[in-house]
Amino acid sequence: MTDLPDLESRAAPEDHHALRLWLRMLTCCNLIESEIRTRLRTEFDTTLPRFDLMAQLQRAPKGLKMGELSRRMMVTNGNITGITDQLEKEGLVMRLKVETDRRSSVLKLTPQGRRTFSRMARAHERWVKAMFADLPEDHRDAMYQALGELKLQIVARRPDSAR
Amino acid sequence: MTDLPDLESRAAPEDHHALRLWLRMLTCCNLIESEIRTRLRTEFDTTLPRFDLMAQLQRAPKGLKMGELSRRMMVTNGNITGITDQLEKEGLVMRLKVETDRRSSVLKLTPQGRRTFSRMARAHERWVKAMFADLPEDHRDAMYQALGELKLQIVARRPDSAR
DNA sequence: TATTGTTATACTCTATAACTATA
């Protein structure tokens, strides 16, 4: 491994393995994430949180309540309101009133939102595939596996995981 | 793997392996990062970029020029100026004039900055170790390996990598 | 002319907390 001058360079030789792994993981994530953010901005004039919200809705044909989106995206309610306001103004998502609970709204993609998201999702998948293209399959699968365990442990340790 | 209601839930069954891996990786990183940010804030009243900058300086006893920090932390010059202003005001880092180039400053940790950073770094390592504690060694090493390759590829693909 | 660092600006994202309307 070469000594590239990035975030990982903050690791010291005596650091614990877990710490070195984390710094490398963080560097990779930041690299990928910043490329995706840049491309979403320059090619689609949108942001990652907006893309994430639309991705959640795409997977939920019946729509999602705003509170559920807040949990999934791990941000507070007010933020979902803000992102939703933008997307609604642009005609990409719509708020629907719930018969059984008049406090709630359910969000859905509009037909236009569905079309727009499809184009973005295809591009997004292309970018990601390209970035992971040369990672050997067995390494890719091993990482997927290991990350699955890691995620379970971390979620289990979270203070609010009993919710 | 259970179907937890988080970011990864935006993956669809037909998604490419690379995409699913990326979403899982992103979820893990976000979980870890947000725990670290919260703890840095509540226990040390500081932020991740400030911690990162100090970590870079800790590893560079001779100090670093601000432009070099900007490259390593992958943010623009102006942001380094801002973070440095804060840390300097609190007496944690100092700007030193360079004899050979009067445009440049070299940043170093002050003695107090060194002490403060040591305490934070020990705590930070404890947090990370705890989060990775139950990940089997062989998985951990496999991930470290795979991420190393991934990082090389992504860096090589970056538009400014020829710099 | 190019580079180093600074300044000013604008925007997104985020958490917090107070609020409303329902339940």
Next chain:
DNA sequence: TATAGTTATAGAGTATAACAATA
């Protein structure tokens, strides 16, 4: 009382671009 969503606010982080001093 508790919950769903809204509003207001403040702060961090970021990019962009214009700028001064120096190379």
